[in-house]
Amino acid sequence: MNSQNSSQIKLLELENKFKTIFGCNSLGAYRTPARINLIGEHIDYNGGKVLPCAISYFMTGLYSLNKDKKIVAYSNNFDSKFSANLETISYKKRNSWSNYVFGVFAILQQEGYKITQGMNILIDSNIPLGSGLSSSASLLDLVFFIANDVLKLEINLETIAKLAQKTENEFCGLKCGIMDQAAIALGQKNKAILLDCGKFKYEYKDMALRTYSFVVLKTNIPHNLVKSKYNERVDECNRALEILKQKFNIDNLCQLYEYQLPECEKLLNDPILFKRVRHVVTENERVQQFSAAMTAGKVEEMGRLLCESHKSLKEDYEVTGDYLDTIVDASMNAFAIGARMTGGGFGGCAIALIKNRYFEDFRFRVDKEYFAKLKVHPDIEEVDIVDGPIKLK
Ligand code: GLA
Numbered sequence: 001m002n003s004q005n006s007s008q009i010k011l012l013e014l015e016n017k018f019k020t021i022f023g024c025n026s027l028g029a030y031r032t033p034a035r036i037n038l039i040g041e042h043i044d045y046n047g048g049k050v051l052p053c054a055i056s057y058f059m060t061g062l063y064s065l066n067k068d069k070k071i072v073a074y075s076n077n078f079d080s081k082f083s084a085n086l087e088t089i090s091y092k093k094r095n096s097w098s099n100y101v102f103g104v105f106a107i108l109q110q111e112g113y114k115i116t117q118g119m120n121i122l123i124d125s126n127i128p129l130g131s132g133l134s135s136s137a138s139l140l141d142l143v144f145f146i147a148n149d150v151l152k153l154e155i156n157l158e159t160i161a162k163l164a165q166k167t168e169n170e171f172c173g174l175k176c177g178i179m180d181q182a183a184i185a186l187g188q189k190n191k192a193i194l195l196d197c198g199k200f201k202y203e204y205k206d207m208a209l210r211t212y213s214f215v216v217l218k219t220n221i222p223h224n225l226v227k228s229k230y231n232e233r234v235d236e237c238n239r240a241l242e243i244l245k246q247k248f249n250i251d252n253l254c255q256l257y258e259y260q261l262p263e264c265e266k267l268l269n270d271p272i273l274f275k276r277v278r279h280v281v282t283e284n285e286r287v288q289q290f291s292a293a294m295t296a297g298k299v300e301e302m303g304r305l306l307c308e309s310h311k312s313l314k315e316d317y318e319v320t321g322d323y324l325d326t327i328v329d330a331s332m333n334a335f336a337i338g339a340r341m342t343g344g345g346f347g348g349c350a351i352a353l354i355k356n357r358y359f360e361d362f363r364f365r366v367d368k369e370y371f372a373k374l375k376v377h378p379d380i381e382e383v384d385i386v387d388g389p390i391k392l393k
Helices: 003-022 093-110 135-150 157-172 179-185 227-245 258-268 271-296 299-315 322-333 356-374
Strands: 028-037 052-066 070-075 080-085 118-125 191-196 201-206 212-218 338-342 349-355 379-382
Touching: 003 028, 003 052, 003 070, 003 118, 028 135, 028 179, 052 135, 052 179, 070 093, 080 093, 093 135, 093 157, 118 135, 135 157, 135 179, 157 179, 179 191, 191 271, 201 271, 212 356, 227 258, 227 271, 258 271, 271 299, 299 322, 299 338, 299 349, 322 338, 322 349, 322 356, 349 356, 356 379
Parallel strands: 070 118
Antiparallel strands: 028 052, 052 118, 052 191, 070 080, 191 201, 212 349, 212 379, 338 349
């Protein structure tokens, strides 16, 4: 069976499920992808450049309208249903995943959009949850995309990304940057997005790597973007910025240059804060170098930068941990050209750049070494670089 047939069968199954759950037919179906970030980690909220792309795992949403002024959300993965009144939506811990659906409507209304009609929404996902591939940003973008299309709100994709970030920040409480929501909303087939997060300007970079490709390695340790740990890094960067602003004329840490680091070290007078700043400044620089190497087809140089990025995230930013470090080491022992964690860290996923034809051998070797050390099997998969949100039906 080809993949188009199997996704049509899947959609039929979801339409039947929708009928069982909501007692009516769905009126339309949409989907959003997941994302990996090639390089530029923990850079978005520091105003620098990142290089993500949308990948072939998907969040699918089906909807119908209701007359009760309620948002009713059902997850096919968890088999759980939550409902919220449009006029009284607020964050509730017990609403778990559905906060991401309700949050969209809370923010839309806060932004002045009149939502006059309730909606029933079924969500189905093959994006592994809590794996660092941005299932939460995908869900937020999906619900914004559906609401926008169905209620004819005329919001463009850039604004969808910004509103989705706002929802995550203000409604869900994670102080994340714009990278994930933008990567998913603006994804294009076989392109990476070089996004300047400070200016919100972006350009597409060709991902034609010919005989090489990126593979995704799931550590199979959920990262549950330990809100507190992630927010702690954001706070550290903000503290460092406040101190450095007294001397340098900067709005964000990515406006610093490497040659200024010795002076930063003196001013900060705090080894932890200094390590955080060193990561941010060097990582931002690596994004520019990586992007140039990609344009020039210098694969070995790309690989070297991936490894440097991981080292910096491990030693200076301290967001990797045993599982990510082991999978990156195992990848390099299995002849990857380069490898690094991707996303927020603290567990989750890594990426490796390999020669296409070594894939099976690579997977075998990494699995063997990783399992021998950690007694967990990783999932290692080739993924496609895909378009952003689409209407399926
Ligand atoms: C998470 C956040 C992003 C970004 C990455 C780290 O995925 O949601 O905004 O900060 O971590 O680069």
